[in-house]
Amino acid sequence: DSGVTQTPKHLITATGQRVTLRCSPRSGDLSVYWYQQSLDQGLQFLIHYYNGEERAKGNILERFSAQQFPDLHSELNLSSLELGDSALYFCASSVGSGKGSPLHFGNGTRLTVT
Amino acid sequence: DQQVKQNSPSLSVQEGRISILNCDYTNSMFDYFLWYKKYPAEGPTFLISISSIKDKNEDGRFTVFLNKSAKHLSLHIVPSQPGDSAVYFCAASEFTGANSKLTFGKGITLSVRP
Numbered sequence: 676d677s678g679v680t681q682t683p684k685h686l687i688t689a690t691g692q693r694v695t696l697r698c699s700p701r702s703g704d705l706s707v708y709w710y711q712q713s714l715d716q717g718l719q720f721l722i723h724y725y726n727g728e729e730r731a732k733g734n735i736l737e738r739f740s741a742q743q744f745p746d747l748h749s750e751l752n753l754s755s756l757e758l759g760d761s762a763l764y765f766c767a768s769s770v771g772s773g774k775g776s777p778l779h780f781g782n783g784t785r786l787t788v789t
Numbered sequence: 790d791q792q793v794k795q796n797s798p799s800l801s802v803q804e805g806r807i808s809i810l811n812c813d814y815t816n817s818m819f820d821y822f823l824w825y826k827k828y829p830a831e832g833p834t835f836l837i838s839i840s841s842i843k844d845k846n847e848d849g850r851f852t853v854f855l856n857k858s859a860k861h862l863s864l865h866i867v868p869s870q871p872g873d874s875a876v877y878f879c880a881a882s883e884f885t886g887a888n889s890k891l892t893f894g895k896g897i898t899l900s901v902r903p
Contacts, residue, residue, distance in 0.1 A: 677832060708891075717793070717895040718833070718878065731890050765832055777823060778891060780832030 678702065681766050681781035689789055693754040696784045700747055700768030706730075707749040708778060709741055712763040724749055725771075756788045792816045793881050795894035803902050808866040810897050812879030815860065819881035819892075824853060824864050827876045827896070836877075837864070869901045 678701035688694055700707050709721040711734075720733035724743035735741075738756075743749045753760060763783045769776035794813045802808045810824075820841040825833035839846040839853045839862070846853050852865045866873055879894040 677834065679832070710893075715895070717791075717795075718880075718893040720890060720892065723890070733890065767832070777835040777838065778833075780825075780834070782830065782832045 677779040677781060679766060679768050679779050679781035681764075681784050683784060684782065685785050685787075687787045687789065688756060690756055690758060692756050692788075693752065694756065694786065696751040696753070696764050696766075696786075698749045698751070698766030698768075698781060700749070700766075701779055704768035704770050704779070705747065706769045706771060706776065707743050707747070708767040708769075709735075709749070709751050710765040710767065710780075712765065712783075713759075713761075718765065721751070753786070758788050761786055761788045790815075791894070792819075793879055793892050793894040795877075795879055795897050797897055798895070799898040799900070801900045801902060802869050804871055805868045808864075808869045808873065808899055808901070810864040810866075810877050810879075810899065812862050812864075812894055813860060814862075814881050816881065816883065816892075817860070818883045820884060821882040822853070822855060822862050823880045823882070823891070824851075825878040825880060825893075826873075827878065833878055866899075869899075871901045871903050874899055874901045 680699040682697045705726045707724045710718040721735040723731040741751045765783045767778035767780045823838040824836040827833040855862045876896040878896045
């Protein structure tokens with residue numbers, strides 16, 4: 676158990692809808708990262724928050740947004756969903772934000788857009 | 790453009806033999822490299838890492854080798870065990886000021902035959 680909790684585990688929704696994925700980092704971790712894993716793709720970095728502040732953005736679509744709350748949990752909001760958004764979404768946390776802080780991943784949320 | 794490449798999608802080895810998983814990268818600014826292991830229905834878990842100032846790091850049955858001039862790293866598992874069967878992701882980190890961004894390869898599926 677990595678200590679990172681992601682909810683829900685599975686989500687099935689229709690095109691055009693909006694969903695929210697939730698992540699609770701390990702106790703004491705200040706950094707939260709979001710990654711997307713599509714079929715036959717590696718883990719694509721979406722966004723990084725550190726102690727409530729956005730630190731880095733990756734290949735995150737404008738239809739997607741995220742935030743990290745004062746209690747350090749994070750939410751990833753996906754709107755105007757398209758079939759191609761179907762993927763595994765992973766949250767990861769780390770103590771710091773530098774290279775010496777390995778990421779600890781949750782078990783992911785599997786999103787299916789029909 | 791994939792900056793971290795794991796060109797072999799799968800590898801099958803006999804139990805007790807050596808498993809060698811390869812990874813190539815293109816970005817010369819990467820200065821820290823990590824391997825993650827992923828079982829089905831779970832998130833990736835950190836396995837081993839190496840700094841760009843080293844050429845080898847060993848942790849039990851796992852050794853990572855880095856060849857900076859060739860922009861190549863490899864993970865050696867000796868001896869391989871059936872429990873090592875999983876997807877292995879190579880990842881590279883580029884530290885940019887206050888934070889680092891982790892770039893993942895697509896993963897290699899390792900099967901260890903009893």
